[in-house]
Amino acid sequence: MSRPLIYGGLLIAAGLVQEAWLARVEISGAILDPLLPIAVAVGILRGAESGAVVGLAGGLLQDLLSGGPLGVNGFTKLVVGFASGLFERSIYIENPLLPAVATFAGTLLSEILLFVIGQVTGLGLEGASTVLTRGLVQAVLNSAVAPFLFRGIRKIEVRLEQSR
Amino acid sequence: MTELLLARRRAAVFLVLVLLTLVLLSSQTRTADRRDAGLIGRAILTVLWPVQAGMVRMADGAAQTWQRFTEIGRLRVENARLRAEVEALNREVAQLREASAAVERLERLLALRAQVSYRSVAARVVGRDPARWYSTMVVDRGGRDGVRPGAPVVTPEGVVGRVIEVTPFASRVLLIADSRSAVGVLVQSTRDAAVVEGRNTAALHLKYLSRAAEIRRGDLLVTSGWGGVFPRGLVVGRITTVEREEGALLQEAEVEPAARLDRLEELLILLPRQ
Numbered sequence: 001m002s003r004p005l006i007y008g009g010l011l012i013a014a015g016l017v018q019e020a021w022l023a024r025v026e027i028s029g030a031i032l033d034p035l036l037p038i039a040v041a042v043g044i045l046r047g048a049e050s051g052a053v054v055g056l057a058g059g060l061l062q063d064l065l066s067g068g069p070l071g072v073n074g075f076t077k078l079v080v081g082f083a084s085g086l087f088e089r090s091i092y093i094e095n096p097l098l099p100a101v102a103t104f105a106g107t108l109l110s111e112i113l114l115f116v117i118g119q120v121t122g123l124g125l126e127g128a129s130t131v132l133t134r135g136l137v138q139a140v141l142n143s144a145v146a147p148f149l150f151r152g153i154r155k156i157e158v159r160l161e162q163s164r
Numbered sequence: 165m166t167e168l169l170l171a172r173r174r175a176a177v178f179l180v181l182v183l184l185t186l187v188l189l190s191s192q193t194r195t196a197d198r199r200d201a202g203l204i205g206r207a208i209l210t211v212l213w214p215v216q217a218g219m220v221r222m223a224d225g226a227a228q229t230w231q232r233f234t235e236i237g238r239l240r241v242e243n244a245r246l247r248a249e250v251e252a253l254n255r256e257v258a259q260l261r262e263a264s265a266a267v268e269r270l271e272r273l274l275a276l277r278a279q280v281s282y283r284s285v286a287a288r289v290v291g292r293d294p295a296r297w298y299s300t301m302v303v304d305r306g307g308r309d310g311v312r313p314g315a316p317v318v319t320p321e322g323v324v325g326r327v328i329e330v331t332p333f334a335s336r337v338l339l340i341a342d343s344r345s346a347v348g349v350l351v352q353s354t355r356d357a358a359v360v361e362g363r364n365t366a367a368l369h370l371k372y373l374s375r376a377a378e379i380r381r382g383d384l385l386v387t388s389g390w391g392g393v394f395p396r397g398l399v400v401g402r403i404t405t406v407e408r409e410e411g412a413l414l415q416e417a418e419v420e421p422a423a424r425l426d427r428l429e430e431l432l433i434l435l436p437r438q
């Protein structure tokens with residue numbers, strides 16, 4: 001099976017799960033966003049370009065399913081996926097804390113970007129303190145699932161390499 | 165050199181993607197609804213929405229099941245609370261009924277007190293003789309209240325007995341149902357004199373009544389006042405069974421006491437005139 005197909009399926013499944021199920025469980029305005037840890041994981045494991053592409057695809061899918069303007073999540077996840085890939089060769093990927101820490105930082109970056117986009121486009125009317133609180137909770141939530149998603153994506157990559 | 169090329173390519177890809185995304189985003193924000201999914205977007209949604217709807221229905225089902233589950237727990241708690249409330253209210257109702265009955269009894273006692281020409285003191289039953297139910301009982305009035313041995317004890321229904329033992333704060337009453345008790349009576353309708361004795365049973369026994377007396381079931385017996393203990397005219401009981409033996413000079417009868425001797429709570433002790 002080709003890589004785009006597998007990642008496409010994974011992103012669609014994650015996007016649907018988030019919209020249909022995870023959106024029901026809201027903690028301090030934050031909802032678990034599995035697409036972000038996926039973009040971070042792909043960036044770490046496959047590099048900045050792949051991270052950016054997966055992040056952009058996941059973000060656009062999220063925008064499509066959520067009913068908001070296309071490009072908001074696409075842009076933030078593109079940046080986060082790309083930024084994760086910048087450390088591809090300089091970090092020790094066997095470190096068990098890596099997925100959680102990288103996702104935590106990536107989520108905060110994503111929230112800052114969302115805040116900026118919101119201010120620029122006039123879409124975001126929330127205050128900075130609200131965004132900060134929600135961002136921290138969001139970061140914790142995403143970090144909690146990041147190790148599992150990271151392990152899954154790593155298995156996918158190993159399988160794909162073996163099948164070559 | 166390769167590294168540099170790779171870095172440049174990476175940066176170029178990133179910039180192109182960012183540029184495209186920003187163009188897309190700015191085009192979105194310029195539309196009226198700030199959203200235009202476009203042909204491709206709508207095609208993707210056409211495929212994904214049914215799947216999403218199915219997943220939402222599954223989540224709804226799970227949420228409803230969970231809601232029912234928690235509802236059961238909540239209903240159990242509420243049920244326990246309501247049961248406790250019902251029990252508390254039942255206790256309160258019982259207490260109020262008890263108080264109401266006591267008020268009723270005391271009102272009747274007061275009415276009797278106003279009727280009799282004797283001085284009297286109201287007393288409450290504080291003990292019964294457990295071995296012989298109908299024999300004696302202890303009341304909460306004694307010598308300090310003016311009670312003296314031999315004082316008649318009555319209720320609004322009728323004669324109860326007489327005081328046989330007095331302490332400063334309590335007295336013992338010998339009931340008319342006790343075998344040691346005898347009360348001089350008159351048949352109210354015929355004015356025939358007789359004596360009512362106790363037999364340690366629920367019923368009393370009428371003795372020494374002339375055979376000539378025409379008594380019937382239901383006739384009322386009142387104290388004669390001749391014995392020096394009970395004042396004249398207090399109701400003792402009603403005749404329930406008449407016993408006439410062949411050749412006997414006297415007739416006897418079973419009498420149902422007017423006072424409910426097994427359910428006494430408050431009563432009146434008549435005190436001697438000063």
